[in-house]
Amino acid sequence: MSVWIGDLMAVAEDGYEPGRAPKHRKQASSKKMQAQSASENQAEKAHVKWKHLPPKLRGEIGELDFLRKAMGMELLVSKPWGDSYRYDFVVDYKGRLSRTQVRSTEYRSGLNGYAVHASVFVGKKAVPLSPKDIDVLVAYVSTRDIWYVVPVRAFYPRVSLCFYPDGSTKGALFEKYREAWWVLMRRK
Secondary structure, three states, X not given: OHHHHHHHHHXXXXXXXXOOOOOOOOOOOHHHHHHHHHHHHHHHHHHHHHHOOOHHHHHHHHHHHHHHHHHHOOOEEEOOOOOOOOOOEEEEEOOEEEEEEEEEEOOEEOOOEEEEEOEEEEOOEEEEOOOOOOOEEEXXXXXXXXXXXXXXXXXXXXXXXXXXXXXXXXOOOOXXXXXXXXXXXXXX
16 A cells, blocks of 8 residues: 555645546656656556545545645645544635545546435445535546535435536536535535
8 A cells, every 4th residue: 555655645745636546747858858758657557546446435536626625725624533434524714624435436427417426234234324424525536636515415315426527418417516616615
């Protein structure tokens, strides 16, 4: 795991691009250009390595992206110990707490949509996340760097949500929650 933590640290330090391998800045001198070329080869290898990550680890990278985004907006974010809760974070904005589940996706579902689970499995059955479990579901389309911040009351009792950043003939029900950080801040 320490190798991955090192990779995540490298992403965080130089040329951070959410959900992806590091991008490196262009250098002026030829020595720096050679170093850059080597770095780009490393970054390309890292990207290939990241594409083949297990889903749990990709989810953890999505959580890291959420932490960076939320903390950059001066939200106080706490992580509960362990994986026993149905929420990933508690977000504190001026004393208002929100139990927040973070889901990320990079794959299209259908023609224009990106799907995320709004459920947990209990045995072999998908059980929808409810207002008893979470307050907000944050969905991240990592390949597009698009965030959706959806209150649980807007989707319960669905077990999956589909987001259409390019529009849909069926209607994009959750598009009003794109970059809706006000949901966590409890303001419109």
